[in-house]
Amino acid sequence: MLTIVAYSQNAASQTSNSIVQNTMNPIDTFIERKMKESGLIGIGAAIIINKELVWAKGYGYADNENKIPFTPNTIMNIGSIAKTFTGACLMHAIEDKKLSLDEDINKYLPFKVINPFFPNEKITLRNLATHTSSLADRYPFYDSTYYYGGDSPESLGNFLKNYFEPNGKYYTSENFLKHKPGTYRDYSNIAAGLAGYIVEIVTGKKLNEYSKQYIFNPLKMDNSGWFLSEIKLSDHSKLYDKQGDTLKSIQLYGLPTYPDGGVRTSVSDLSRFFIALLNEGEYKGARILKKQSVEEMLRFQFTATNKPENITLNELNSGIFWATKRNVTRIGHSGSDPGVKTEMLSDLSKEVGVILFTNTSLSEKDMFKYYFPISDELYKHGVKLKEAKK
Numbered sequence: 136m137l138t139i140v141a142y143s144q145n146a147a148s149q150t151s152n153s154i155v156q157n158t159m160n161p162i163d164t165f166i167e168r169k170m171k172e173s174g175l176i177g178i179g180a181a182i183i184i185n186k187e188l189v190w191a192k193g194y195g196y197a198d199n200e201n202k203i204p205f206t207p208n209t210i211m212n213i214g215s216i217a218k219t220f221t222g223a224c225l226m227h228a229i230e231d232k233k234l235s236l237d238e239d240i241n242k243y244l245p246f247k248v249i250n251p252f253f254p255n256e257k258i259t260l261r262n263l264a265t266h267t268s269s270l271a272d273r274y275p276f277y278d279s280t281y282y283y284g285g286d287s288p289e290s291l292g293n294f295l296k297n298y299f300e301p302n303g304k305y306y307t308s309e310n311f312l313k314h315k316p317g318t319y320r321d322y323s324n325i326a327a328g329l330a331g332y333i334v335e336i337v338t339g340k341k342l343n344e345y346s347k348q349y350i351f352n353p354l355k356m357d358n359s360g361w362f363l364s365e366i367k368l369s370d371h372s373k374l375y376d377k378q379g380d381t382l383k384s385i386q387l388y389g390l391p392t393y394p395d396g397g398v399r400t401s402v403s404d405l406s407r408f409f410i411a412l413l414n415e416g417e418y419k420g421a422r423i424l425k426k427q428s429v430e431e432m433l434r435f436q437f438t439a440t441n442k443p444e445n446i447t448l449n450e451l452n453s454g455i456f457w458a459t460k461r462n463v464t465r466i467g468h469s470g471s472d473p474g475v476k477t478e479m480l481s482d483l484s485k486e487v488g489v490i491l492f493t494n495t496s497l498s499e500k501d502m503f504k505y506y507f508p509i510s511d512e513l514y515k516h517g518v519k520l521k522e523a524k525k
Contacts, residue, residue: 162516166194166509173505174377175495177205179402180509182517183481183488186414188406189520197372197494200384207402210358211372211492212387213477214470215324216405217361217398219412220346221331222264222456226428227349233337236261236431236455243333245292248299250311258316260333263326265437265453269316270299270326273309277324281473286362286389291332291342294391298325320437320453324395327456331394342394353421354407359400363387366399374474376496385474385496396472402490405479409467413485433457433466465514476502478510487517 166178176199181191193206228234234243239257241247248258250269262268282288297303298310312321331342338345343361351359360366374385390397400408407418412433416424424432435452452459459466460480467480467488474496481488491510 162512163192163194165512169505169509170195173495173497173501174382175493175497175505176375176377176382177209177372177492177494178509179205179207179209179211179490179492180513181207181402181406181490182513182520183406183410183413183490184517184521184524185486186410188403188410189524191402191406191490193402199373199375205372205494208358208370209372209492210366210370210399210401211374211477211494212397212399212472212475213405213479213492214396214472214475215327216468216470216477216479217394217396218327218456219468219479220350220398220408221327221334221342221394222432223350223408223412223424224334224342224345225260225264225330226424226432226455227345228334228338230425230428231338234260234333236264240329240333243336245336246296246300248329250316251308252311252313253315256316260330261436261455262316263323263330264455266320266322266326267317267437267453268323268326268329269312269314269319269321270323270329271310271312271321272324273307276305280392281388281390283386283388285387286364287391287393289391291328291335291391291393295325295329295332299329317437324392327395328392330456334394346398350408350423353423354404354411354418355421356400356404356407359398359404361393361397361399363389363399370401371399372494374494374496376474377501378496378498388473396470402492405490409479409481409488409490413481413488431455435459476506480510482514487514487521489513489517 177195177197179193182189191207193204193209195205197203197205197209237259240260258268298305300306334345335342376383376385411418411423412429415426416422416429432455435454437453460469465480465482470477474494476493478491489510491513493506
């Protein structure tokens with residue numbers, strides 16, 4: 136039996152609440168069925184209509200063993216959606232004239248980052264943020280950097296120095312692509328880590344502190360942080376992996392390149408940040424970025440030519456840690472990590488947004504069979520809600 140927790144935030148009226156509840160009833164049945172078929176343990180979801188959170192709900196369990204419900208206030212690491220926070224911090228530092236998107240990153244760093252295949256070409260923050268930096272996540276090494284059981288003991292700066300300096304213990308030419316910076320899109324977590332580190336260098340504050348000052352506190356995101364040491368562990372979801380008939384628990388983990396995926400937050404908290412980005416930097420009177428900064432962050436600045444045959448070209452449009460997704464019909468970001476699959480996506484008009492968390496890893500095939508249909512169904516209901524509220 137799935138536990139379902141309803142949650143409403145600032146509903147406009149009793150009539151609005153009635154519309155939401157009546158319209159959402161079918162989604163409960165759909166999600167319950169997909170969870171039962173797939174083995175997904177817990178889900179949190181929210182729908183945003185015209186920059187307002189109109190519905191949020193939890194399904195299943197944050198802790199399967201102790202039957203603790205998954206709610207919109209359950210905390211979970213959100214994978215690469217964290218890059219949008221790094222992007223917002225980057226844009227804030229630019230507002231303060233501490234950074235430029237088009238300056239050589241070596242102007243800011245205490246060590247040099249040079250692609251050995253293009254040693255005379257500069258790499259910019261815009262390259263880092265649009266995944267056109269020519270810096271590569273070297274697998275399986277990158278996966279081996281996850282630290283299970285707590286926050287990573289290795290500092291961000293130490294890791295990056297060892298990865299990019301020729302005498303560093305992690306250095307190899309395989310850390311770089313044989314493509315000129317700015318010409319080729321290749322998704323890079325390491326580059327996001329480097330962007331976050333540059334924010335730390337120029338502001339004199341760790342990214343978690345900078346985020347708290349300029350994002351979490353203004354938006355009253357009280358259940359959010361970058362490290363396990365910053366959040367209430369009793370409210371943090373456990374993580375699971377479901378492969379076939381086998382379900383196993385995954386230890387909570389940290390990673391040295393935390394700006395690429397380290398944020399821990401709830402569906403409720405994340406909705407505030409997402410609304411602020413969709414609403415030109417403002418949420419209920421709290422402004423986290425200037426309108427021009429948000430426009431630059433969300434503006435598509437690079438269209439990849441290295442597209443897989445089964446993906447349309449525009450699907451690879453990149454903003455500042457922002458992208459088009461799902462057959463070019465949605466904008467925002469998604470995230471994947473062990474025991475984690477998340478989405479924070481809006482339609483192109485920014486009228487209907489969906490946030491979706493699950494604490495369970497599935498095979499890629501099963502993600503397409505179960506997780507993405509839940510996301511699509513939420514959008515359909517969001518469109519119905521939008522029409523019902525007119």
